[in-house]
Amino acid sequence: MLNNYPARTQCAALADWEFNSHNSVSGEDLRPECPGEIRYDSSALREQVVRDPYDYARETEAVWRARGAVWEIADVFEILKGQFWRLHFVPTSEQLVTDVDTLYSPTNDEVVSMLQNIYHEHGWDDLQKYRTRECLEAVKKALEEHYP
Template sequence: MPSFSDVSYSREATVAAIRDYYRFLVSMYLDASNVLEPPEGGWPSIPPNGWENFDKTDEVIALLRELPYLRQGSDPYQINGAPYTVFADWQFTDEDIDGQDLKEWSELDPDEAEIPAHIVGLTAPSDKSPAMLLDTELGVIYWYECPRGVKGGEFQEIEGDPYDWVDDDLIPENQVEWRAGSGIWPIETFFKMLKANFQKLNFVPIGPREVQDVWVARDEYAKETQFAVQNIYRKQGWPNMARFNKQACSAEVKTLLEERAPSLAE
């Protein structure tokens, strides 16, 4: 397992890892138009000094200005970039929006967790969408209340106990609880882990706007639908990209969902 001493943060590597991940999603199930690339010089809708009351570091703002994003519509037309996960589209914001509202939109409940200025939310947490936060000092991503099935395996989490990290002066005591409740990976490893779970079909795209995982309990009909979608992907060559026929796969999944789950086929 890696330790914090083995990990460092790089803005360039972070942007590249997220861009590579979104391109991977396009190769599997997303339309290419869902990925938004920043113009030269960064997103003009993100103020160079951040938003009022945002209280994030200059590095966080610089990163947000350079990242690609997944295009998000209004609910229920938001797409999933991981199981039940709505990735935050930071470039959509209005220059005059209050930064405190943005933090509440992208982070954990402020009454339950103190998120420092060098950490920023990657997702829009909700009852379904998990909180994923990126640490620009330690070079890691936290998946809060990460499913047990995601942990372990080839892509190991950061080694150590958050309660020990306080003694090592890595984190303040008032931030232990939420970090202890998270899966923690180096940034590039995190996205490799997500891709591996898609490749194994532990993460299953059920239509264009919902990704499920195989660990959530569901009724027999929903399990049969998920299993049928997995079989379509395998039949169309997934995960062998030399054989995978995305167009045929998407069409066959759509036909299946129109019969079994019409609300997911839209």
């Protein structure tokens, strides 16, 4: 053990809308602020790894580490999967996924609802019925028509 953490520890952090994973002595990689809608998502049912960064990091580093959130790597993927299933992350093309919380504003409420409805109309969240290609074409068409 080094710094009171086993070297084999594997943890992941969600911060600044980025997924960061790191396998190191401390087993974590954080950047400031895990989004609240992920950090406090009661449906995620995944226990965070609780470590006081003031116990192992310099004070200047501990300040920003304390604002992040850390889970076991497998749990992070389950949390993200849940966000996708509930359409909190919405693919807007084959290469781009948009976080609906970044779209929410008085002017964007309609676009979020529109995108989620298109996915449901194309069979989301039943993968046996979901029509990927048709759905992405409908998303592209709707975005071009309503938000050129």
